[in-house]
Amino acid sequence: MVGLKRVEDRPTPAAVYNWRVYSCAIVAATAAIMIGYDSAFIGTSIALPSFKEEFRLTNATITNAQFSFISTNIVSTYQAGCFFGALIGYPVGQLLGRKNGLLSSALIFCLGAGIMLAANGSRGLGPIYGGRILAGVGIGAASNLTPLYISEISPPAIRGQLVGMYEIGWQIGGLVGFWINYGVTKHIPKGHVQWLIPFAVQLIPGGIFALGIPYFIKESPRWLITRGRREEAIKNLCIIRGLSADDAYLIEEINAIDIQVEHDRTAVGEGFWAPFKQVFGRWHLFKRLLICTSLFMWQNGTGINAINYYSPTIFKSIGITGTNTSLFTTGIFGVIKTIGALIWCFLIIDHFGRRGILLVGSVGGAIGMYVIAGYIKIADPANNPTTTLPPGGIMAMAFFYVWTIFYAISWNGTPWVVCSEVFPGGVRTVTQMLAAASNWLWNFVISRATPYMFSSMGYGVYLFFASMMVLSIPFVVFLLPETKNIPLEEMDRLWNESNTWNANKIVMRELQREHEAVPGAPRYLHQDKSAGDEERFERSSSEIKA
Structure with missing residues (x-):
């Protein structure tokens, strides 16, 4: 997503790369910090002895199967809320706007996080269940x-960098979530406050997100134009770009937005349901x-x-035995994943493509x-406990971190990139909603299944995840074309190629030949004949500046 060299689509005033556009993106990306934190802290929190004792979840009071059932409910209520929140985010963002939609998601999340703090031994887990559902709705909408x-607010040359802040924010939140319980066990006496602190920390990113939106985020000019609020759109774009309304660059951008909005209305139609009809009505x-x-589905099948x-x-x-040792090991996992995500974001995704790194990630991760499965099958650590980790266990942990590296530089963020770039602009809001909903749906499935898988399958859990990564290889090879370097306007041409493996090379050669045939002249590259006699042409964005 992020390149080391800024490549502009047209001559761009230096004022465009101002603090305002970065502040809008950073505050918006704060949503990802609360997403990452909430995904990471809960597993180690419910494993704290102080949490188990207060809610009577120790081995002396309930069986392992009962604890698995309760922990599954605590975790999965969040994913259920996220799934429905992702679906709700579409109408909220369309009707209320991006800014108000983000603010609503932040307030709902903070409300849910606050409700969780009411839980204690006498009230039971009810506030945690209800709070996690509400927090999940807010997070799903924000995702x-x-x-x-x-x-929508990013200049083209730094769009990848700014959108990349979302993934980085997710990993930063996850890193804090993985370490928070190690910190409280080391420095906070065992008791109510010890487990409550990790739950309370949710309010920090949620509060920053909610308070930052009114002061730093400007409503998307693109959304305002779709709602007929043109003057407000121009005013906001002037602020975000740091330019006056009569600047040639800003006038050109407003005209481009006007053209795109009108094109979407012509190609997709008007109304709330028009994009749905377009997506589900065309094979x-x-x-x-x-x-x-x-x-x-394949991402969650890695076991992440x-x-x-x-x-x-x-x-x-x-x-691995001992609460502190387990928490420390989890923290190291978070550090490696965060570093891997940074490498993926800055050095890999825009340089090595999408499909290739997914294949490498699947092979290495499998x-x-x-x-790990082989070690557990042979050594059977559950029935042969040791006070220190034997050499075979050290090897298994080393390969666990190898798996982490391969996952972090491949399947971690790449599905989000692919889903964001392969659909026409007129339906992208709907496909983004469905992509987010799919992510949370498979999160829910895995969160429900994992405890039962471990109780019944043992080392077979690792065989399952390894086999899922192997099965993802033919899926990627035969069904997913490489999208690197393909203009957004040419994605239909790419996906219409029958030779999926070589589709990228074929389309890039065609584009090169067309460019050489009419050098310097505007050309219409995309011809979509999928709807009978209807033909729609889109001018390549690389030619608009010519």
Whole structure:
């Protein structure tokens, strides 16, 4: 997503890269910090002895199966809320706007986080269940609206960098979430306050997000133009770009937005349901939607969210003993994943493409999982506990971190990139909503299944995740074309190629030949004949500046 060299689509005034556009993106990306934190802290929080004792969840009061059922409910209520929140985010963002939609999601999240703090031994887990559902609704809506908003207000040359802040924010939140419980066990006496602090910390990113929106975020000019509020759109764009209304660059951008909005109305139609009819009524778009949203099934099939939500269980199965040791090991996992995400964002995704790194991630990750499964099968740490980790266990942990590296530089953020770039602008808000909903749906499935998988399958859990990564390889090879360097206007041409493996090379050669045939002249590159006799042409964005 992020390049090391700024490549502009046209001569751009230096004022465009001002603090205002960065502040809008950073505040919006704060939503990802609360998403990452909430995904990471809960597994280690419910494993704290202080939490178990207060809510009578120790081995002396309930069975392992009962604890698995309760922990599954605590974790999965959040994903259920996220799923419905992602769906709700579309009408909220369309009707109330991106800014008010983000503010609503922040307030709902803070309300849910606050409700969780009412839980104690006498009240039971009810406030945690209810609070996590509400927090999930807020997070689901934010996961839909944040990338959309950032992409709409970003200058083209730094759009990848600014959208990349969303993924970085997610990893920063996750890193804090993985370490928070290690910190409280080391410095806070065991008791109510010890487990309550990680729950209360949710309010920090949520509060920053909610308070920052009114002061730093300006409503998306693109959304304002779609609502007929042109003067307000120009005013906001002037502030975001740091330019006056009569600047040639700003006039050109407003004209481009006008053209795109009118094009979407002509191609897709007007009304709330028009994009849905376009996506579900045309097979080529619906097929593309199925392939792209299925990437989140394969992403969760790597085992990432089993580890995010149940890391103490994961490390216990390998032979890691002791609460502090398990929490420390989880923290190291978070550090490696964050560093890997930064490398992916700055050095890999825009340089090595999408499909290739998914394949490398699947092969490397599968090897790591198979090695861990083999060690657990042979050593059986659960029935042969040791006070220190044996050499075989050290090897298994090393391969676990190898798996983490391969995941972080491949499947971690790439499905989001693919889903954001392969659909026409007129339907992208709907496809983004469905992509976010697919992510949370598979999160929910994994969060519900993981405890039962470990109790019944043992080392077979790692075989399952390894096999899922192997099965993802033919899916990517035969169904997912490489999208690197393909203009957004040419995605239909790419996906219409029957030779999926070489589609990128074929389309790039065609574009080069067309450019050489009529050098310097505008050309119409995209011809969509998928709807019978209707033909729609879109001018390549690379030619608009010519």
